[in-house]
Amino acid sequence: MSNNAFVPYDFIVLLSGIGVSLQVFLISSLIGAVLGTLLALTRHYQVPGLGHAATFTSEFLKNSPVLVQLFLIYFGLPILLGVDMTATEAAVITLSGNTAAFISVIVVSALASIDKGQVEAARSFGLSEWKVLTKIITPQALLVAIAPLVGLAVNQLQVTSLISVIGVMDITKVGQILNQRTWQPFIVWPVIGATYFMLSWLLAKLGRTLETHLKKHQDWASL
Known part of the structure; x- marks a missing residue:
């Protein structure tokens, strides 16, 4: 068999790479959502001593290249803290940090869009800040x-393709390995691109379904 030929095991490796990409995406999205919401609440309520720090952190992470952040964390943090860290x-x-930065901006904007009259009215009826929130x-x-x-x-999800540069065996890294072995870039990379497209399409479709459900729920609750 030619070394340039694809073998059934390549499909297994490809699925493994997809699994790694999704794992990193899901875990970082969950952590980023929690941290981003906390950053947003800190900024929205102008917590003394933390509001400016939260703003600086989110702006720095949001406006610096993810690739540079990857290198700093992977190569710099272990030296700074004296710990071992996998790719x-x-x-x-x-x-997680990059996601949190963007989520904080989105949440702050969403909180600012709420009619302040509703909030003041709720407070006037004696509702606690937690219930108002x-x-x-x-x-x-x-x-x-x-x-x-959702956007x-x-x-x-597509940004996860960058993690291959530090050696994570995600779908992009698998694509690089397959391409180097088979020398068939017009097969390997369209397959990788189509995989990202399908995953992104499914994620966007799930988001639209959730958005429609929330709108229906709010319309029903307002009746």
């Missing part, structure tokens, strides 16, 4: 934020 761990840390602000802010959040998720 996958570095990828998760980097993408969870019962008044969050449902409306979520509907405003859902579309940009961010699709973008971050």
Whole structure:
């Protein structure tokens, strides 16, 4: 058999790469969502001593290249802290911070879009800040934020292709290996691109379904 020929095991390796990409994406998205929301609330409520720090952190992470962040975390953080770190761990840390930065901006904008009259009215009826946040602000802010959040998720899924540069065996790294072995770039890279397209399309479709559900729920609740 020619060394340039594809073998059934290549399909297994490809599926493994897809699994790694999705794992990094899902974990970093979950952590980023939690951290981003906390950053946004810190900025929105102008917590003393933390508001400016949260703004600086989110702006720095949002406006610096992800590739540079990957190198800093993977090569710099172990030296700074004196710890061992795998490439996958570095990828998760980097993408979590980057995702959190963008989510914080989206959430801050969504919170700012809520009519302040509603918030003041709720407070005048004696509702606690927690109930105002969870019962008044969050449902409306979520509907405003859902579309940009879905767009961010699709973008971050594609950004995972960068983690291959530090050695993570994601789908892009698998593509590089297959391309080097088979020398058939017009087969390998269209397959990799189509895989990213399908994953992004499914994610966007899921987001549109969720957005439609939220709109229907809000329309029903407002009756």
